Amino acid sequence: MSEKQKERKVEMISAAEIRDKYLRHDMMPHIFCTGCGIGNVLDYTLWAMEKEGLDMDNTVFLSGIGCSSRLPGYIDVDSLHTTHGRALAFATGVKITNPDLNVVVFTGDGDCMGIGGNHFIHACRRNIDMTVIAVNNYIYGMTGGQVAPTTPEGDYATTAPYGNIEPSFDMSDMAISAGATYVARWGVKRPNQPINSIQQALQNKGMSFVEMMSPCTTAYSRQNRMGAIEEFWDWYEEKTMLAEEYERIEQYGTEEEKEELKEKIKVGVLHQEEKKSLNERLQDLIEEVHI
Amino acid sequence: MKEEELELAKKAIGDKSQFIHGDTAVAYGALLAGCRFFGGYPITPASEIAEKMSDLLPKVGGKYIQMEDELGSIASVIGSSWAGAKAMTATSGPGLSLMQENIGFAHMSETPLVLADVQRSGPSTGQPTLGAQGDIMQTRYGSHGDFAAITLSPNNIQETLDYTIRAFNLAEEYRTPVFLMLSADLGHMREMVEIPDEVETFERKQPKVPPEEYIPFGKGEYGKEKVPEFGVFGDGYHTYVTGLTHDEMGFPATDDQEDHDRLIRRQVEKILDDREELTDVEKRNLDDADVALLSYGITSRSAMGALKRGREQGKKLGYLRLKTLWPFPIQEIKELSETVDKIVVAEMNLGQIYHKVVEHAECEVALADKIGGEVHSPDEILAEV
Numbered sequence: 001m002s003e004k005q006k007e008r009k010v011e012m013i014s015a016a017e018i019r020d021k022y023l024r025h026d027m028m029p030h031i032f033c034t035g036c037g038i039g040n041v042l043d044y045t046l047w048a049m050e051k052e053g054l055d056m057d058n059t060v061f062l063s064g065i066g067c068s069s070r071l072p073g074y075i076d077v078d079s080l081h082t083t084h085g086r087a088l089a090f091a092t093g094v095k096i097t098n099p100d101l102n103v104v105v106f107t108g109d110g111d112c113m114g115i116g117g118n119h120f121i122h123a124c125r126r127n128i129d130m131t132v133i134a135v136n137n138y139i140y141g142m143t144g145g146q147v148a149p150t151t152p153e154g155d156y157a158t159t160a161p162y163g164n165i166e167p168s169f170d171m172s173d174m175a176i177s178a179g180a181t182y183v184a185r186w187g188v189k190r191p192n193q194p195i196n197s198i199q200q201a202l203q204n205k206g207m208s209f210v211e212m213m214s215p216c217t218t219a220y221s222r223q224n225r226m227g228a229i230e231e232f233w234d235w236y237e238e239k240t241m242l243a244e245e246y247e248r249i250e251q252y253g254t255e256e257e258k259e260e261l262k263e264k265i266k267v268g269v270l271h272q273e274e275k276k277s278l279n280e281r282l283q284d285l286i287e288e289v290h291i
Numbered sequence: 292m293k294e295e296e297l298e299l300a301k302k303a304i305g306d307k308s309q310f311i312h313g314d315t316a317v318a319y320g321a322l323l324a325g326c327r328f329f330g331g332y333p334i335t336p337a338s339e340i341a342e343k344m345s346d347l348l349p350k351v352g353g354k355y356i357q358m359e360d361e362l363g364s365i366a367s368v369i370g371s372s373w374a375g376a377k378a379m380t381a382t383s384g385p386g387l388s389l390m391q392e393n394i395g396f397a398h399m400s401e402t403p404l405v406l407a408d409v410q411r412s413g414p415s416t417g418q419p420t421l422g423a424q425g426d427i428m429q430t431r432y433g434s435h436g437d438f439a440a441i442t443l444s445p446n447n448i449q450e451t452l453d454y455t456i457r458a459f460n461l462a463e464e465y466r467t468p469v470f471l472m473l474s475a476d477l478g479h480m481r482e483m484v485e486i487p488d489e490v491e492t493f494e495r496k497q498p499k500v501p502p503e504e505y506i507p508f509g510k511g512e513y514g515k516e517k518v519p520e521f522g523v524f525g526d527g528y529h530t531y532v533t534g535l536t537h538d539e540m541g542f543p544a545t546d547d548q549e550d551h552d553r554l555i556r557r558q559v560e561k562i563l564d565d566r567e568e569l570t571d572v573e574k575r576n577l578d579d580a581d582v583a584l585l586s587y588g589i590t591s592r593s594a595m596g597a598l599k600r601g602r603e604q605g606k607k608l609g610y611l612r613l614k615t616l617w618p619f620p621i622q623e624i625k626e627l628s629e630t631v632d633k634i635v636v637a638e639m640n641l642g643q644i645y646h647k648v649v650e651h652a653e654c655e656v657a658l659a660d661k662i663g664g665e666v667h668s669p670d671e672i673l674a675e676v
Contacts, residue, residue, distance in 0.1 A: 024531070027542060057527040062370075073531055073543065078524040080373060081533035082366065083396050089363035093370025093378070094524060096354045097328055101374065101525050119366075122359040282354060289349045291302055 022046045024076045035229035037188035037214030048198035059102040062087045066108040067142045068135035085116030088123040099279045103130040109150040110140045124178035126278040127206040137216035145219030156223040176271040181206035183271040188214045206277045243268030292325040292492040303350040313451045313478040317407045318343035320455025323490045327353035328378035330367035335419040336475040337409035340381035361389040375523040381407040395434030396534045403462040407471045409478040421664025422474035424639040430470040439562040442470040442617040444587040448482035460493040495521045507541045514564035570620040573612040580609025586637040587613040596669035628652035635675045
């Protein structure tokens with residue numbers, strides 16, 4: 001944490017002040033569709049930054065390609081809008097070179113788990129100190145609604161007109177297995193839990209992965225007949241269950257409850273551990289061999 | 292570069308005179324030029340560069356990382372460059388093919404970096420341990436869209452070390468990826484080198500204006516004046532860097548023909564305006580020559596043999612070696628073709644630079660091509676005279 005961050009006093013701030021402080025007004029209007037959840041993810045991230053008191057001069061946002069990857073453009077910080085799937089590899093170079101920078105990556109399910117899957121698992125394995133916010137809309141939104149590695153089996157997409165015949169990836173499970181030290185998943189409807197969680201992710205000295213389940217009202221909703229925007233958002237809410245409750249049912253629930261669990265997505269802080277980050281390991285190495 | 296950093300680099304490198312191969316010379320040159328980040332991925336015959344950098348960099352406080360693939364290694368290098376380091380990667384043909392998309396990103400975002408390519412025979416996996424010169428066009432036209440490349444081609448181990456330093460200086464000066472072309476034979480061949488006492492380095496121009504007056508992708512008048520100042524991440528300039536077509540402030544401007552035209556022409560012209568300045572050739576015996584032997588890299592050593600043998604046989608031969616391949620030395624070729632009857636281009640491919648020579652020469656042009664991993668014999672070049 002920089003001196004500037006330490007000295008900062010936490011004050012009450014309004015949503016309008018947040019917008020003024022953090023957004024690039026020259027970039028407006030934004031590109032997102034009505035009913036899309038990505039704007040909420042941006043909002044929650046800005047609140048988390050404010051709560052954490054991140055120094056904007058010392059924070060870099062990166063992204064790849066896709067709807068969510070347009071987010072860094074709207075934030076008034078140094079930002080690198082890179083190639084499809086590669087943001088984490090770019091971010092690795094940034095963070096290793098200057099470990100004092102706060103590094104945050106916005107990515108999507110296709111960007112992170114499809115084309116960028118290799119960089120994703122290795123960034124987790126290295127436990128490099130950065131925060132990855134993955135907006136999961138279960139579809140390739142920007143290109144018009146093609147099937148993604150996260151699209152649930154049976155769901156429709158422009159390239160799965162008869163329903164998706166492939167099994168789908170759980171991004172958070174993948175992050176945990178690959179070695180990330182803070183992993184959380186939230187829906188976009190309620191602000192407080194994601195804001196606190198993104199703040200925890202920013203504080204974690206290692207790889208933090210926050211999956212934000214976000215409705216794509218244009219490409220996903222239409223093809224899968226999810227109804228009006230509000231209905232779709234409610235469906236997301238109904239589909240999720242807090243990790244504590246989920247795990248209680250897994251252990252102590254009735255057969256009926258366990259059956260219902262199959263239809264639910266677990267949300268909450270899914271994993272947390274302390275482990276040396278790559279930056280610390282590199283620093284140790286340099287201290288050992290520097291001439 | 293600060294004096295103490297150079298001294299530290301020299302200390303890490305060790306003896307002033309060393310019998311080393313080309314790959315090691317690249318690592319030494321990089322360290323002396325101030326390179327402090329290497330993102331790599333193993334590939335024959337370039338792996339020794341990564342191995343040497345993984346040994347040397349931590350000794351001088353630099354960072355080495357082996358990435359998960361070549362797409363990642365070039366990406367990490369671009370990220371590192373924006374975080375302020377002089378950064379590089381090294382690879383061979385298959386890796387260079389994989390890197391093409393992000394090389395395009397480096398052109399579009401005007402990111403300084405050095406890429407050493409130790410060429411091997413292709414296409415595809417080809418002959419991993421044997422040399423070739425098949426990637427010349429790939430450095431110039433490999434990524435999609437329009438851009439101008441700077442590509443250097445040394446022909447001995449001392450020059451490999453010196454040109455690695457030059458590659459970093461040009462990358463910083465022009466804010467562009469610079470390609471340093473070796474081949475398996477040069478990468479693995481050993482010669483004596485002298486570590487230079489003094490090293491002239493170029494550091495990228497950084498903005499002197501306050502952030503609110505900073506124009507990250509602004510215009511200039513001519514050549515390197517068209518290279519914008521580089522606001523390093525963390526210095527408060529809040530630069531938005533994107534591979535999308537962007538305006539002078541770096542913001543996406545993807546719908547207007549003029550925006551794209553203005554941006555790309557400036558990026559191309561910053562290098563091509565300075566074509567003459569960047570041109571670097573070696574000439575021998577051209578004054579009375581009827582036939583010029585034109586070559587580059589390892590092949591030029593056979594061309595030198597052909598020159599000597601041909602002269603002994605009474606043939607009026609001359610020698611032109613291209614040390615800079617891109618931008619292509621158009622003027623040199625034009626002038627040469629006015630004084631000789633024929634140019635013989637020798638290269639380890641089925642014709643790459645040959646086509647550029649044909650494009651600009653006014654005289655007859657012949658190709659002494661050779662593939663399969665063996666360097667030309669002097670007689671194979673003489674056969675085309």
